[in-house]
Amino acid sequence: MVGGGQLARMTHEAGIPLGIKFKLLSNAPQESAAQVVSEVVIGDHRDLDTLRAFARGCDVITFDHEHVPTEHLRALEADGIPVRPGPDALVHAQDKGVMRAKLDAIGAPCPRHRIVADPADVECFADEIGGFPVVLKTVRGGYDGKGVWVVRSSKEAAEPFRAGVPVLAEEKVPFVRELAANVVRSPHGQAVAYPVVESVQVDGVCDTVIAPAPDLSEELSGQAQELALRIAHELGVVGHLAVELFETADGRILVNELAMRPHNSGHWTQDGAITSQFANHLRAVLDLPLGDPRPRARWTVMANVLGGDYPDMYSAYLHCMARDPQLKIHMYGKDVKPGRKVGHVNTYGDDLADVRERAAHAAGYLRGTITE
Amino acid sequence: MVGGGQLARMTHEAGIPLGIKFKLLSNAPQESAAQVVSEVVIGDHRDLDTLRAFARGCDVITFDHEHVPTEHLRALEADGIPVRPGPDALVHAQDKGVMRAKLDAIGAPCPRHRIVADPADVECFADEIGGFPVVLKTVRGGYDGKGVWVVRSSKEAAEPFRAGVPVLAEEKVPFVRELAANVVRSPHGQAVAYPVVESVQVDGVCDTVIAPAPDLSEELSGQAQELALRIAHELGVVGHLAVELFETADGRILVNELAMRPHNSGHWTQDGAITSQFANHLRAVLDLPLGDPRPRARWTVMANVLGGDYPDMYSAYLHCMARDPQLKIHMYGKDVKPGRKVGHVNTYGDDLADVRERAAHAAGYLRGTITE
Numbered sequence: 150m151v152g153g154g155q156l157a158r159m160t161h162e163a164g165i166p167l168g169i170k171f172k173l174l175s176n177a178p179q180e181s182a183a184q185v186v187s188e189v190v191i192g193d194h195r196d197l198d199t200l201r202a203f204a205r206g207c208d209v210i211t212f213d214h215e216h217v218p219t220e221h222l223r224a225l226e227a228d229g230i231p232v233r234p235g236p237d238a239l240v241h242a243q244d245k246g247v248m249r250a251k252l253d254a255i256g257a258p259c260p261r262h263r264i265v266a267d268p269a270d271v272e273c274f275a276d277e278i279g280g281f282p283v284v285l286k287t288v289r290g291g292y293d294g295k296g297v298w299v300v301r302s303s304k305e306a307a308e309p310f311r312a313g314v315p316v317l318a319e320e321k322v323p324f325v326r327e328l329a330a331n332v333v334r335s336p337h338g339q340a341v342a343y344p345v346v347e348s349v350q351v352d353g354v355c356d357t358v359i360a361p362a363p364d365l366s367e368e369l370s371g372q373a374q375e376l377a378l379r380i381a382h383e384l385g386v387v388g389h390l391a392v393e394l395f396e397t398a399d400g401r402i403l404v405n406e407l408a409m410r411p412h413n414s415g416h417w418t419q420d421g422a423i424t425s426q427f428a429n430h431l432r433a434v435l436d437l438p439l440g441d442p443r444p445r446a447r448w449t450v451m452a453n454v455l456g457g458d459y460p461d462m463y464s465a466y467l468h469c470m471a472r473d474p475q476l477k478i479h480m481y482g483k484d485v486k487p488g489r490k491v492g493h494v495n496t497y498g499d500d501l502a503d504v505r506e507r508a509a510h511a512a513g514y515l516r517g518t519i520t521e
Numbered sequence: 522m523v524g525g526g527q528l529a530r531m532t533h534e535a536g537i538p539l540g541i542k543f544k545l546l547s548n549a550p551q552e553s554a555a556q557v558v559s560e561v562v563i564g565d566h567r568d569l570d571t572l573r574a575f576a577r578g579c580d581v582i583t584f585d586h587e588h589v590p591t592e593h594l595r596a597l598e599a600d601g602i603p604v605r606p607g608p609d610a611l612v613h614a615q616d617k618g619v620m621r622a623k624l625d626a627i628g629a630p631c632p633r634h635r636i637v638a639d640p641a642d643v644e645c646f647a648d649e650i651g652g653f654p655v656v657l658k659t660v661r662g663g664y665d666g667k668g669v670w671v672v673r674s675s676k677e678a679a680e681p682f683r684a685g686v687p688v689l690a691e692e693k694v695p696f697v698r699e700l701a702a703n704v705v706r707s708p709h710g711q712a713v714a715y716p717v718v719e720s721v722q723v724d725g726v727c728d729t730v731i732a733p734a735p736d737l738s739e740e741l742s743g744q745a746q747e748l749a750l751r752i753a754h755e756l757g758v759v760g761h762l763a764v765e766l767f768e769t770a771d772g773r774i775l776v777n778e779l780a781m782r783p784h785n786s787g788h789w790t791q792d793g794a795i796t797s798q799f800a801n802h803l804r805a806v807l808d809l810p811l812g813d814p815r816p817r818a819r820w821t822v823m824a825n826v827l828g829g830d831y832p833d834m835y836s837a838y839l840h841c842m843a844r845d846p847q848l849k850i851h852m853y854g855k856d857v858k859p860g861r862k863v864g865h866v867n868t869y870g871d872d873l874a875d876v877r878e879r880a881a882h883a884a885g886y887l888r889g890t891i892t893e
Contacts, residue, residue, distance in 0.1 A: 158537065159537075159538075161537070161557070162534055162537040162538065165530065165531075165533070165534040165557050166531075166534065166791075166849070166850060166851040166852065167850065167852065168838075168850075168852025168853070168854055168864070170556065170854075171557070183559070184542065184559055185533075185537050185543070185558075185559055186557075186559055187555070187556055187557050187558055187559060187561070189559070419538075423846075423847050424846070432842070437838075437839060437842055438839060438842040438843035438846065439846065440842070440846050440847075441846040441847045445817065466540075466809075467809060467810060470804070470809055470810040470812070471810035474795075474796070474810070474811065474812050474813040475795050475812075475813045476812075477538070478538060478539065478540075479538040480538065480539065480540025481540070482540055482542075492540070
C-alpha cells in the first residue's frame with residue numbers, strides 16, 4: 150500500500166486475520182501506518198524509481214491517498230504490476246474536472262458545474278446558475294476543505310486561480326444533509342454496497358457518521374446504492390469507492406465527491422458491519438470473494454477525534470474507557486495538533502440518541518472540549 | 522510481548538486501534554507475529570541478557586507463552602520492569618505441581634492428584650483413587666496433549682519419568698464435556714468475566730469452541746465464572762486467565778488447566794464479544810480500564826484450522842470466502858504442516874446448528890477433509 154496514513158494503518162490491521170503480507174511505502178518512519186507494519190519502505194510516492202523499487206515483488210499495489218501521479222501509475226502497469234484501482238479509474242478521484250465530465254457522460258446527477266478560466270468567467274457562471282454564491286475547487290490536490298472556496302462575488306474569486314491549477318466552479322447546493330454511499334468492487338465485477346450513511350460535517354471536515362442514515366427513505370437509499378454501484382462499474386473502480394452525496398430538500402441526491410480507497414464515512418464498518426471497509430478493500434484489490442457488508446447493530450455512530458489544545462490525551466483516554474466499556478476507540482498513533490484527526494470512536498446499539506451521545510461525548514472528551 | 526506465535530500476532534492486531542506501541546521478542550523472523558509487527562527483536566526468551574535488552578524502554582512485559590524461566594521474570598522485576606502476569610502468578614501456569622497445590626489451598630475443585638516419584642508410586646496412587654487409568658503429566662513444558670499420558674498400568678508409566686522432570690498423577694475424570702471460564706484482571710483488581718464456553722477437544726487439541734456453552738445451567742455458569750475470578754484474585758493474575766474445566770455427570774466442575782495469556786478458548790471473542798480477549802489482555806497489562814466482555818451474538822462458534830496434506834490452502838481459502846460471506850477467517854501466516862494449527866474461523870448467528878455447520882465446514886474445507 151502506498152501512503153503511510155491512518156487508512157493504511159487500519160488496512161494492515163484488517164489484513165492480519167486474512168493472512169495478507171502487507172508492505173508499506175511511507176514518507177517517514179513515524180507516520181501512522183509505519184509504526185505498526187513490519188515491512189516498510191521509506192520514500193516519496195511522487196518518485197517513479199521509488200515506486201518501481203517498492204512495487205517489485207508485490208502481487209498488487211493499492212493506495213491510502215490519491216496523490217500518486219497518474220503517469221506513474223501507468224508506468225507501473227506497463228511494468229506488469231497490477232494497480233488497483235487502476236489509473237483510468239483513479240484519475241476520477243484525482244481530478245475533479247475529469248470526474249464531473251465522466252459523471253455527466255454517464256448521467257449521474259451532479260451540482261451544476263463547469264471549468265472556469267478567471268474571476269470574470271466565475272461571474273458568467275454565477276449568472277448562468279442564477280447568481281452567487283459559487284463554489285470554486287482546484288481540480289487536483291484538495292481534501293478536507295482545503296482547495297475549496299465559497300465565493301460571493303468575482304472579487305472574492307482571485308485566490309483559487311493563484312496556484313495555476315484548473316478551477317472548477319459549482320453551484321452551492323442548498324442541501325439538507327450529506328450522505329455517503331460506499332461500495333466495494335472486485336476486478337471480476339463482484340460488488341457489495343454498504344448501508345447509506347449520514348455524514349455530519351463541521352468546518353468542512355467530517356465530524357460524525359451515522360449508519361444507516363436516519364429517516365432515509367428506502368427509495369432514496371436504494372437510488373444512492375445503485376448510483377454508487379453504477380459509478381464503480383462505469384469507472385472501472387477496483388476496491389472501496391466512497392460516493393459523497395448531497396440530499397436536497399426536494400428529495401434528490403447529487404454527487405459531491407468520489408474517493409477510491411477506504412474512507413472516513415466507512416470507519417463505522419470496523420465495529421458496525423459484518424465485514425469492514427478495510428477488509429473488503431483488501432479482498433477486492435486481491436480479487437478475493439467479498440465479505441458481507443450488512444450492519445451488525447441497529448445503529449452505529451462514528452465520531453472523529455480531533456487534536457485539542459493539550460498534546461497529552463492519556464488521562465482522557467483512560468476516562469473514556471472507564472466511562473463507557475462498550476466504546477470502540479481507534480487511535481492513529483499521531484502527535485496531537487489542534488484540529489488534526491488523531492483517531493475516531495465507534496459506538497453502536499439500539500437507541501440512536503444514546504449511541505450518538507456516547508460517541509459525541511468520547512470524541513469531545515478526547516479533544517478536550519468536554520471536561521466532565 | 523515475549524513470544525512470536527499467533528497469540529502475539531492477534532494481540533498486536535488488537536493493540537493497533539488502542540494506539541499501543543507493540544514490541545516483540547521472537548525466536549525467528551518468519552514466526553507468526555514477527556511477520557506483522559513493526560518492532561521485532563529476534564532472540565531467545567530463555568536467555569536473560571536477551572530479555573533484559575528487549576525489556577529496556579518497555580512500559581510493561583507480557584507473554585504469548587509460559588516458557589520464560591521464572592527466575593528470569595524475577596530478575597526483570599528486580600530491574601524495575603513491570604512483568605504482567607508477574608512470576609508469582611505465572612508460575613501456576615508454568616508448573617502444574619505448584620498450580621495443584623495452590624488450588625487445593627484455596628479450595629478450588631480439582632481432580633484427585635499428587636506428585637509421583639516412579640511407576641511403583643503411580644500404582645499406589647491408582648490404588649488410592651480406585652484403580653487405573655491414571656493421567657500422568659510432566660509438571661513443566663507440556664501443551665496441546667504433549668507431556669500428558671493416560672496409563673492403564675504401572676508398566677505403561679515409565680516414559681513420563683524419563684525426562685527427569687517431576688511428574689503429577691491425576692485421576693482421569695469421567696467428564697461429560699470440557700468448559701472454559703475466561704476472565705481478565707487488572708493490576709488494581711478490576712476484573713471481567715466472559716461467558717463460559719464449551720471446548721470440544723479432538724486428540725487432545727482444541728477443535729471447536731461454542732460460546733456460550735449450550736444448555737449450561739445459570740447456576741453452574743455462575744459458579745465457573747466466580748471460580749475463575751477467585752483464582753485470578755488469589756493467584757494475583759494480571760491479564761487474561763483461561764480456566765479449563767471438566768463438567769462431570771453429577772453437575773460439578775473441576776479445574777483441568779490454567780493459562781495466563783490469551784487462549785484458544787477465547788478466540789471467539791474477536792468476532793463474538795464487544796471486547797476481544799486480546800484487547801482486554803492488553804488493557805489489563807497496561808492498567809487501562811477493561812472493556813465490556815459481553816457477547817454480540819446469540820451464538821458464536823470458533824473452529825481451529827489445522828494443516829492438512831496440501832501445503833497450498835489458497836484455493837480452499839477462496840472457496841470458503843465465496844461460500845460464506847459472513848465467515849470470519851483468522852490466518853496465522855504459518856507454513857502448513859499436517860495437524861499444525863494454522864488459523865481459525867469464527868461464525869456467529871441465532872441458529873446454533875447453522876453456526877456450527879458453517880464453522881465446521883470452513884475448518885474442514887481449509888484442512889482438506891471436506892472437499893465439497
